[in-house]
Amino acid sequence: MLNDLFWIVPVCAIIALLFARIFFKGMMKESEGTDTMKRIAGHVRKGAMAYLRQQYRVVALVFLVLCALFAWMAYGPGLQNPWVWFAFLTGGFFSGLAGYIGMKTATYASARTANAARRSLNDGLKVAFRSGAVMGLVVVGLALLDISLWWLLLDYFVEEATETEKAIVITTTMLTFGMGASTQALFARVGGGIFTKAADVGADLVGKVEAGIPEDDPRNPATIADNVGDNVGDVAGMGADLYESYCGSILATAALGAAAFRMEPDAQFNAILAPMLIAAFGVILSLLGIFLVKTKEGASQQQLLRALDRGINVSSLLIVGASFLVIHLLGLSYWICGSVIVGLVTGIIIGKATEYYTSHAYKPTQDIAKSSETGPATVIIKGIGTGMISTAIPVLTIVAGIILSFLFAAEFSFANMSMGLYGVGIAAVGMLSTLGITLATDAYGPIADNAGGNAEMSQLGEEVRHRTDALDALGNTTAATGKGFAIGSAALTGLALIASYIEEIKIGLLRMGEEVLKIGDNVVRTADATLTDFMNYYDVTLMNPKVLSGIFIGSMMAFVFCGLTMNAVGRAAQKMVNEVRRQFREIKGIMTGEGEPDYAKCVEISTKGAQHEMVFPSLLAIIIPVVMGLIFGVSGVIGLLAGGLGTGFVLAIFMANSGGAWDNAKKYIEEGNLGGKGSDNHKATVIGDTVGDPFKDTSGPSLNILIKLMSMVAIVMAGVTCAFSLL
Template sequence: MNYFYLVPVASIVALIFAYYFFKRMMKESEGTEKMKTIARHVREGAMSYLKQQYKVVTAVFIVLALLFAVMAFFGLQNNWVPFAFLTGGFFSGLAGFFGMKTATYASARTANAVRRSLNSGLQVAFRSGAVMGLVVVGLALLDISAWYLILDHFVEDADAGHKLVMITTTMLTFGMGASTQALFARVGGGIYTKAADVGADLVGKVEAGIPEDDPRNPATIADNVGDNVGDVAGMGADLYESYCGSILSTAALGASAFIMNPSMQKNAVFAPMIIAAIGVFLSILGVFLVRTKENASVKQLMDSLNRGVNVSAILIAGATFGILYLLGFTNWLGLSFSVIAGLLAGIIIGQGTEYFTSHSYKPTRGIAASAQTGPATVIISGMGTGFISTVVPVVTIVLAIVISYLSAIRFDVQNMISAGNLSMGLYGIAIAAVGMLSTLGITLATDAYGPIADNAGGNAEMSGLEPEVRKRTDALDALGNTTAATGKGFAIGSAALTGLALLASYMEEVRIGMLRLGDDVLELADGDTVEVAKASFVDFMNYFQVTLMNPKVLAGIFLGSMMAFLFCGLTMNAVGRAAQKMVEEVRRQFREIKGIMTGETTPDYARCVAISTKGAQREMLLPSLLAIIIPILTGLIFGVAGVMGLLAGGLGAGFVLAVFMANSGGAWDNAKKYIEEGHLGGKGSEAHKATVVGDTVGDPFKDTSGPSLNILIKLMSMVAIVMAGLTAAWSLL
């Protein structure tokens, strides 16, 4: 039976339910005229920014597509790649657009629903977030299934299962389009939102002493716009490419691992797609399980969201055994445990992130307590907490890698890296990444929920709604801070497993590149020869001398590690420069526009939106283009061995640094929220002012540099994969 058609069916079902949740949300009232006006300002600002960003990204995409077309003309690339690259970027951008459009319509409706009850507000915000999750998985599976059917029809039959290898490696390259779009969305959106946020906090809270989201603050609308362009459109594009990358790299590794077993090869390619398809149906079920009671605490609200996520995860874990058994895998049991290892890793990373960033637990409360001695101790405590927090996700990923690998090779520890076992083990790691992302429809919903709840609170504050409503939106917002931090941890964890699978897929693309160039035989150092078409991963590693004793590999490792820190430095400084302009503008308006502080005059919100937009567009180009240029230059100078080192160094350093930055920023933010709830002196106290400084430092940590690193890891891998033919053809050393 051909189970493949579950994939396009699941994609259509996901899009239908996304539309259903969107229409249900649109039937809700936006509330008072003032609430509607504020929501409209945010919506217009977000769409204006996105329009500008897509203009810049379109220009970059045209240049890169022309480059790939030239490479294809000279036989260095598959003729389909320029088209696959463009569709990957288009669908990634489309997913972010739909998610952000929904979020900008949902914030006022959430604030108005909270006037009825806390549960009503939670449901509107969460189901609006589910639109983002379901659009991402729906468009991703639609793109994947469409490309498979197109290539299956047009790619000529080849011997010994090479047709499927050609199809899957070609499909893998459309991930570069998704990664490129995601990086621009994450970096640009992150710079935009944090420039506005830092400006609003430093001048509004610290200098003027007015509350967060006070309508007298000129940067408030820009801050709310930023939540949408960074944390909704950016995160959606980010996880779209993670989702696609995990499925496509697993399919490519499956085609390679089962190349000598044609009867199973197609099922090995289909397995990650079908697991993801079943995950769509179970994610929809989980969305309907999320509800809460009145006057719930942040922990109880978190339990409500976790109920939906955990039920979906448990059900997909059980379904995996049946899927792999029906597909005919002889080691269906072991591969099922590989999937479960990925699922459990995602849950553990999420719980670990919650522990280190939620103010319900000791680490964040400790940061809040340190605020009593000033901002310096807040910064020190937050950084220390961030460093310590890397232990849980790193150990979890290590265990997931080892368990998924050993499960796939039936715990054959004595022959772990033999030719056949290495291919199967890598397939096990890749399918673990699919397991981690299999319920993305609901896990992304919990993340997109955060900025919707945050904007709802801002709308309630600016509209002057009654204190009880603001208290409820504060509860939803505090939960949103934790889910956003959890979502970032989840995204970073998935990047680690997906990045490892892409590392293996790179070598498969090198094989295809060599065959395209007419290099049919590998001459190994010991004098043996092996056909390129039949060479194993071990053969390629020996041929290219990918060992720690090779200076080209070591050079690549150092360059990859450096890229993580260089990228963070560039994006942090970009936020600093854009925030400085915002601070100067907010101060100017307070100084020159009479009547702002008394509420008699409306600030010039549009000017602040324009400053953030211009700053983000200008500042996002350099770090984003470096992520594309460095892997190309490394390949041209150091060859395949250097690229393998670059990807390994970037993966190791980038993963740990991303966790540190995301968790430090999340903990600083929630330490401030903890004091604002009335603890340790409450709002306006010296301790509160100290945590505002910590939160301001943490803003680019958690919303710009940290989350962008996981895209950097995957984009460098995708660029290396697309350029594999050129790297195999020529290098300086």
Template sequence: MSLYLPVICGVIALFFAFGLSKGISKESSGNDRMKEIAAYIHEGAMAFLIREYKYLLIFIIIVTIVVGVLIDYKTAICFICGAIFSILAGFFGMRVATKANVRTAEAARHGQKKALKIAFSGGAVMGMCVVGLGIIGLSILYLGFDKNVSFISGFGLGASSIALFARVGGGIYTKAADVGADLVGKVEAGIPEDDPRNPAVIADNVGDNVGDVAGMGADLFESYVGSIISALTLGAFIFTDSPTKVMFPLMLASLGIIASIVGILFASNSKNNNPQKTLNTGTYIAGAVVVIGTGILSNNIFGNFRVFGSIIAGLIVGMLIGKITEIYTSYDYKSVKKIADQSETGAATTIISGLAVGMYSTMIPILFIAVGVLVAFYIMGGANNVSMGLYGISLAAVGMLSTTGITVAVDAYGPIADNAGGIAEMSELPSSVREITDKLDSVGNTTAAIGKGFAIGSAALTALALFASYAKATNLSKIDLLNPVTLVGLLVGAMLPFLFGALTMESVGKAANEMIEEVRRQFKSIPGIMEGKSKPDYKKCVDISTAAALKEMILPGIIAITAPILMGMLLGVEALGGMIGGAVAAGVLMAIFMANAGGAWDNAKKYIESGENGGKGSNAHKAAVVGDTVGDPFKDTSGPAMNILIKLMTIVSLVFASVIANHGGILLNLLK
């Protein structure tokens, strides 16, 4: 029975998601104008996904052939499954999110609690699809291939590849539209956010879904399965005589699904009027269930509480990073207020202050991650048994991600609330409705920032655990930094996040420039648009974001996948190890810096819009809008993509470990 428990829990998660989806569908979607706008958003989002998946189909076919030829057909099958399951998680989650947005707006006409419940239920569908599909896919492949873990790294490769394209493509889409809508609409034309006269407003709302729902879901799907794969792989090396111990990460993930459902049900039915406290309490309850269940589970399977200690270390670090992220990005704290104060002297000081906040924000999370790694390593006896210590780190990653179901739900709730506000504005609903959706959206900004912090922390631990699996697969016992070949790998690896960030930032800039020119053109050439007598050409702006995202996502994706293979084939196993180390260190720091700087700029703008530092329309507000615009690609494109970059590089290294170990170091051999 225990062998099939993960599959059963995965099915429960999907049925729970289906029930939430049916409940959302039964709610009223408002008047005809609201339905019309919601249809624009839904059709734009689904059209983008379908076009993106057509591009990705070519990629999936090519990589399947390469993996099948160079490695084996079973790994290739796992790759296909990982890619398809990642696509399905994003597709189902976004489909429901684009239904929940209009229903949240309509519910806000009747009060905040109902609006919060619908928006959160929409996010919970995404969360349950991520964990349900993830654990079902891994469990079936693990059991189907006779508990041989050597093939399932292909599942992680499929999930990581799709996640990268979904995050980068979705991020470019949403920020091109957002930047264009803000700079021309709010700064130049002086019209409100989500004003129906703005041609980019529909593209902006579509972008919230393709970037912050589908992209974010694919990101955490990849982290979730990657952490389980690393723990399964290391467990298979260590517990050769105990399949139950090898399966422990799957059982822990199963416990996390049940805990997430408990937390979601509590938050959905909470009587608390504070949305932030409601969502936080649901998350803490899920964490408490995991803590209790893990203690029982680890003692029954391992006969001690060492495993429990490693898992709790990961869970605590994840929650602490989330809290630190909130402190640096919420306007309830001084960092964001300081940026708002600096905005009174212009855009330059706004940007300088935000950059400083982002840099400061790297220190404490890195220290927490370091402590978590050390605790997880040594509590498992790493001083005497390095393999067990590394296994402890992998379990810390699984522990941190055990409550992914509710973490994704809280994160995906934000874009739904944001869309609801846009629909309320465009439908000219009473100001009381917009006040409710704005409050929910403000909380959503903070939960999204917390989600990004959580994703970064989990990426660091998952990458370290996958790196340990790579070292085991290639018999790499140590990395010598005095070896110039290793040092070259380290430097190149540290450079890649900067190159990756530059490419994605530049892509947003190019796409945003095209969007800005189009919005300006429509304001000038369409008679009566500013008076509200003529309808903007929303479709043209949607097409610009779609084309730019699909075009610009290709090069970063190719670099992330090919760089580790080239390094390993040219300079060998140890050089690739150095490359991964450099990429993880630089990538985690860049991810924290960019995500938190962007979140702080965003909430500094919202803080001013709430009436502080001169309020809307003031010089401080205009400067804050510029800061927010700079921060948009920081927090929603380049920053989040760093997580996937470092995990994708490590999973590619693990999948191709045997090829690199047997045939790598071609250039090194020639030099010798």
């Protein structure tokens, strides 16, 4: 089934990993600076690694239980593909590995970035961005390598009557390792988000508001935990998150391609290979974009943003040409290139809309800052209102993206459902094709933030702190943009996964021996049934109460999940606030600099809080699709996924943008506007920022994983849903 073009995919994966190593080695050659800088970086690195080891112990236990369940389902009642348990395990392993490597790089890079900023703004930007690029390249490299190895393994072992059937079985089997990646990503996002925001809220409320000291002042007991949290939440969590988005989009599109071209054996493998090749070319073009990112001394926020945009935009423009080349080499319809372009443009528009609503260079965030003149209540009201309004452009953009990508691939006909959905999948691949550089801009953010903290705690001087503040403010914007981008890609990927779920249902029915479907007065062979046939067979219409029930429960899940994670942050933050207050009260000499705070105790509180609180929300996301399938069957599950996708997407955009806007409103005042640091206006925006912290760094980003994880669980449990349902 393989052809020579397939080998481009693993070769590009290896190139990505090689350059990730080169950038890592280059960063490690930089000096960490003074002994104080080294000591502070060591505290952060030790705390981050200790947390991650503890998190992986909990996740490993969950994975062992689920693997045992999948193995029993496969080898016992035969409801599961025998490869699923192993695919699930490898997906989780590579997702966790991507996050671990990215976080390790970030903890070594922060002090080096601060030290490079002592020389110039451009040197600081270069070290931070190249270190962030390690994360981007590791994610795409490991993902493409994992996909390539799995294809080779299954191509060798899977035996079916025809090559066409074999391709469908392989692609649907490969989808299941996405559940492992999604499960690991959710634990990383939820756990890391709870850790970082508990520390951040404690540091801000007691340090900034009550004690009146700077955010990263070494006298603040929670400051090390805050810096550790930036790494475990925004680096390890984001890496695992986008690893599963990247894999999910490629694998879902491959499965849809296998189904859409099942009547054309010669074209089928090419349709499967197309998303992999587009992603492979994206690796090379991301590398080119990374080398284009540089700036000049004294650059403004707009100039710094343009420096990053230059790399992203060049990569995005060139991937358009690369997609035409891929489609030409594979002999597919050139209209599919239109879907790729739609995906790219959709991602760019969502990113720009997020930038507009969250950067303090623009009016919405400046207006939030100005509302601080009447206190924290109006800051919060204004931020919530801005976040709600900010959902309009991303939602309209996604709607246009879905329609246009569908029509391009289906050659402007709504009748060809299979090809249209393949187009939606390929649009998601297009959006994520340059992930190597777009993720670099995201991972850059916490590195710059930690660099600023190191500069403050090491008392490096006003000029250096000004440079790190500029890099940090840019990082807040890129982090917000990255979250919008991740959520947008989740919407397209989630839709492709729902379509892939039907293909898995087909295989589940065939495994049970259901060779024909009776649809009204017609009888259709299960193997030949189309997506429309399955919609009719399971009565997936808005008049079906099972579908409506699923939509309501899916929508509810988005809010319940956010409520659980927000309350988890609140409980952990309360403990942190009480601990910081205790230390200020009981440890003599903290405020004068004669006594040293107990940083380790604050790290311990965040770690315990995160480990305890992350389990229930994460398991709920796994259990609900299974329960829905057992009670309401296939139609109920499709309703659940549709409700979760629609509500989860809008809610995630709202939370990410409002949180980002509150954060940058605070930064706007800290730059000397409206009274500057320590003013009543500043304290009001600090309150707004603490409300926004769990919005943008815990609940919001976790929602895009929830959307995809529920779909992945539904796909993996499709055999059980086919065999058992009460209604």
